Amino acid sequence: MRMLQIHSDGFSYEAKRKALKNAEAVKEKVYKTEDSCLVNFIAAETTDANDVSAAAKATAEMIASAADEIKEKNIVVYPWVHLTESPSKPSVALKLLKAIAKDLKERGFNVVRVPFGWYKSFELHCKGHPLAERSKVLDISKEIAKGADVDVTEGEDLTALAAEEKSTSEFFIMEPGGKVTDIKEFNYAKYKELKLYMEYETAKDRTAHEPPAHIELMKKLELVDYEPGSDAGNFRWPPRGLTLKKAIEERVTAEMVDYGAHVIQTPLIYDYEHPSLKAYLQRFPSRQYVVRSGEKDYFARFSACFGQFLLISQAQVSYKQLPLKLFEIAPSYRREQSGELAGIRRGRAFTMPDIHEIVVDEEGAKAAVLRQLEFVEKLHGELEVSYEVSFRLLRSFYEENKDFLTKVIDRIGKPVMIEVFDERYAYFIFKGEWNVVDDQKKAGCLGTIQIDVENSERFDIKYVAEDGKERFPLILHTSPSGSIERILYGVLEHAHKQMKIGKVPHLPLWMTPIQVRFAPVDDSFVDYCLELGKVLDAAGVRYEIDDRSQTVGKKVRSAEKLWIPYIAVIGEREQTSSELSIRRRELKDQVKMSIDELVKEIKEKTSFAPTQRLLLPNLVSKQAIFSREV
RNA sequence: GCCUCGGUGGCUUAGGGGUUAUAGCGUAUGCUUCGUAAGCAUAAUGUCGUGGGUUCGAUUCCCACCCGGGGCUCCA
Numbered sequence: 001m002r003m004l005q006i007h008s009d010g011f012s013y014e015a016k017r018k019a020l021k022n023a024e025a026v027k028e029k030v031y032k033t034e035d036s037c038l039v040n041f042i043a044a045e046t047t048d049a050n051d052v053s054a055a056a057k058a059t060a061e062m063i064a065s066a067a068d069e070i071k072e073k074n075i076v077v078y079p080w081v082h083l084t085e086s087p088s089k090p091s092v093a094l095k096l097l098k099a100i101a102k103d104l105k106e107r108g109f110n111v112v113r114v115p116f117g118w119y120k121s122f123e124l125h126c127k128g129h130p131l132a133e134r135s136k137v138l139d140i141s142k143e144i145a146k147g148a149d150v151d152v153t154e155g156e157d158l159t160a161l162a163a164e165e166k167s168t169s170e171f172f173i174m175e176p177g178g179k180v181t182d183i184k185e186f187n188y189a190k191y192k193e194l195k196l197y198m199e200y201e202t203a204k205d206r207t208a209h210e211p212p213a214h215i216e217l218m219k220k221l222e223l224v225d226y227e228p229g230s231d232a233g234n235f236r237w238p239p240r241g242l243t244l245k246k247a248i249e250e251r252v253t254a255e256m257v258d259y260g261a262h263v264i265q266t267p268l269i270y271d272y273e274h275p276s277l278k279a280y281l282q283r284f285p286s287r288q289y290v291v292r293s294g295e296k297d298y299f300a301r302f303s304a305c306f307g308q309f310l311l312i313s314q315a316q317v318s319y320k321q322l323p324l325k326l327f328e329i330a331p332s333y334r335r336e337q338s339g340e341l342a343g344i345r346r347g348r349a350f351t352m353p354d355i356h357e358i359v360v361d362e363e364g365a366k367a368a369v370l371r372q373l374e375f376v377e378k379l380h381g382e383l384e385v386s387y388e389v390s391f392r393l394l395r396s397f398y399e400e401n402k403d404f405l406t407k408v409i410d411r412i413g414k415p416v417m418i419e420v421f422d423e424r425y426a427y428f429i430f431k432g433e434w435n436v437v438d439d440q441k442k443a444g445c446l447g448t449i450q451i452d453v454e455n456s457e458r459f460d461i462k463y464v465a466e467d468g469k470e471r472f473p474l475i476l477h478t479s480p481s482g483s484i485e486r487i488l489y490g491v492l493e494h495a496h497k498q499m500k501i502g503k504v505p506h507l508p509l510w511m512t513p514i515q516v517r518f519a520p521v522d523d524s525f526v527d528y529c530l531e532l533g534k535v536l537d538a539a540g541v542r543y544e545i546d547d548r549s550q551t552v553g554k555k556v557r558s559a560e561k562l563w564i565p566y567i568a569v570i571g572e573r574e575q576t577s578s579e580l581s582i583r584r585r586e587l588k589d590q591v592k593m594s595i596d597e598l599v600k601e602i603k604e605k606t607s608f609a610p611t612q613r614l615l616l617p618n619l620v621s622k623q624a625i626f627s628r629e630v
Numbered sequence: 631g632c633c634u635c636g637g638u639g640g641c642u643u644a645g646g647g648g649u650u651a652u653a654g655c656g657u658a659u660g661c662u663u664c665g666u667a668a669g670c671a672u673a674a675u676g677u678c679g680u681g682g683g684u685u686c687g688a689u690u691c692c693c694a695c696c697c698g699g700g701g702c703u704c705c706a
Contacts, residue, residue, distance in 0.1 A: 006671085009677085025640070060670065083640090125642095178680085205701095206701080206702090207700080207701065208699095208700065209700070210699090210700085211698090211700075212699090213700050215698095215699085219641085222642095226698075228679095228696090228697060228698090231694095232697070232698080280706085287704090287705090303706075304706075305706090336704080336705070337631060337632090337703075337704060337705095338700075339631080339632080339633090339700085339702075339703080339704085340633075340704060340705070341698095342699085343699095346705075417692095421642060425706095426706055427706075428706095445705085470650055479704095519665090519666075521663080521665055521666095522663040522664060523663070524663080539673095549662090549663075549664095550664085550668095550669090551662095551663090551664050551665090551669060552663085553662065553663050553664060553665085553666065553667065553668070553669090554664095554667080554668055554669085555666085556665095556666045556667055557666090557667035557668060558667085558668095559666095559667090560666095561667080567666075569666055570665095571664095571665060572665090573665080580693080581665085581666080583666060595696095604643085611650085621689090625640075625641095625656070625657085626640090627640085627641075628656095629641070629642090629655065629656075630655075630656075630668085
C-alpha cells in the first residue's frame, strides 16, 4: 500500500466516466465540501493481497494517527493507483479501500470514500503546514512476518497465546515407583542438577552475569563460529566442527534407521497460502524467516513437521504399516527475538533431527513413547553429559495414565520433574524433555517426545484401517537427540563444568573431530607418520599429522589445546620398535602400544557410531587456521 | 521487540580530542631438527564495527544503524 496524505481546506471531485468495466455503481457523481479534511490518496499493491484485512487495519491506523496529530475529523479515502509500480488487482484494491473506510468510520471519523474505477476530476487546497503533506508505505508481507500486530481475520485461531496465559500448572517430582512429592518438599540432596533444573523452570530471576562458557570453547576448538555476514544466530562450521556435526548426524540417523524409520528430505521453504500450513501457522505467533520469491512469500520451516506431514498426507498408508516412522535431519529456522539468542544454545538456524511416528490411537502412542524412550536415553548417554528429564502433561491425560507415567519414570531410573497443565495450549497432551543444565544454571532442552492430538486432521493425514475406512491417527513428534547445535552446547558446557572442578575437559571420542594426532619429532619422521596414517585410514580412525617444523613440546601443547584424546610422538624409538608412545588425555597417562592396539582401543570405544571421515587435510601444515589458537 | 553493557591487526588486548595507536598469540622469512603444554631473531599485518554530526582536528565526544554479551519477554 502506498499513500499520499494531504491536509486540505475543502475538497471536491466529479466522477467523469468509467475506467473499468466493473467500476462501482455511483449515485452521486459529484461531491463538494468546504470543510477541512485529510485526503488520503491510496494505491493498493500486490503485497496487500497477502492479507487485505491486515493491510486495511494497518492503513486505517496510519490515517487515524495522522488525523489525530492534526486534529482532523473528516477523512477522504481516494483510490489513486498511480502511486505504485506494482498495483494489486482491482478487486483487492476495492476490498482494501472499503475496509479502510469501514474501519475509520468505526473509529468515529467522518469518512468519504471516493468511488473506485472512474476517471475523476478533483480539487483540493493543501493547508501547507509541516504535517499537511505526507506519504506512507506499507508492505503487509513484512508486517505478516513481524506477526504480532496483524489483524486476525475470519476463521483464524489465535487461541494458543490466550490459552497459555490463563493456563495454570502444577509442578512436582515423581520418582521411580511412582512416588510424588511437591517440588518444594523434595529432598534434592542426591539430585543437585535436578534442583538446578527445577529452579530454572520455576525461577523468576534468570540473571546471568557471564557469557555462556561454550561460546569461547566452540571458537577455540575451531568447531563452530558466528557468521557476521548472516543474520544473528546463524553459524558457520569450519571443517573440524563440520566433522563433529556430521558424526552426530550420522549417529542419530543410524539409530533411526535401526528403529525402522523412513529417512527423507523435504524442502526448506513453504507457502504461506497452503491451507494446512496456514491453519498451523495461525495457531502460533509468527517467528518465521520470510523468503520472497516473485510475487509470493514463503517461510523457512521452523521444524520438519510441514514437509513430513505434507509428504505423508499424500502417501498411501495402511494400518499394516503402523506405527510408521518418518525421519529427517532438518535444518530449521526460527527468527527468535534478538535478546533470546545465546551462542549455540539458542540460535536462529539449527539442525534438528526430527522423527514423526504415526500410531493408531492413544494406546499406540503410549507404546511408542516406551519404545522411543530407549533410543532417547541411549543417545543422551552417548553424549556423556548429565541431563534431567521432565514431563509436561494435560491434566486429563495425567489422571488417566498414572500407571503409564510410572512405567516411563521407572525406565528413566531417576526422579523427574512433572508439570501438569489444565488447558491444552499447544498440540500436545504429553511432552517429555531431556535437558542439560549449564554453568549459568540455565537449562537447554535436547531430546523431546510429544504426543500430538490435532495435526493429523489439520494436515489430512489418514491411514486405511482394517475395515477399509480411512482414520486419523495420532502423531508423535520426537527429536531423539535435540538439535546438533544444542548437543554441542551441552557437551561443551559439560566440559566446562568438568574443567571447573579440576577435571580434564573432553569431547566424546566418537564425535571428536580428531581422534589421534601424530607429532613427529622432526621432519624426517613425517613419512613414517603417513604410513601409520594409512592404517588409521583403513580402520576409519580420524587423525592428523603435525608436520610443522616446531619443537615436540609445542606440538603436544597444540594438540592438548584442541583436546585431542590420543597424541603420539613419533621419532627414532617408535620407528625402530614399532611401539607407539601414546599420551591419553582422559586418563592423563602415557602408554606404549602398537598402532593395531591403538586402533582396537578406539574402535571398541566408538563401536556404536558410524565411520565419519575427517573433513580436512591430515597434514596440519596444509590446514588453514580458522579460529584455533595454535 | 524493549532495557543494558560492549566492538581497537586473524585472535586476546593497552590506550585515549592533537606527532608515527600498544603488547602477547598466530602469520611470513631466516637460524634451530628438537622426545611429551610455549626455541631464537627479524618482518608484515589496523579505513580503532559502519554511516552521519560536533570540532581547526574524532579511533576518542554526540546520533543512527550493524554485530556481540547480559536482562525482560519468549522458547510451536
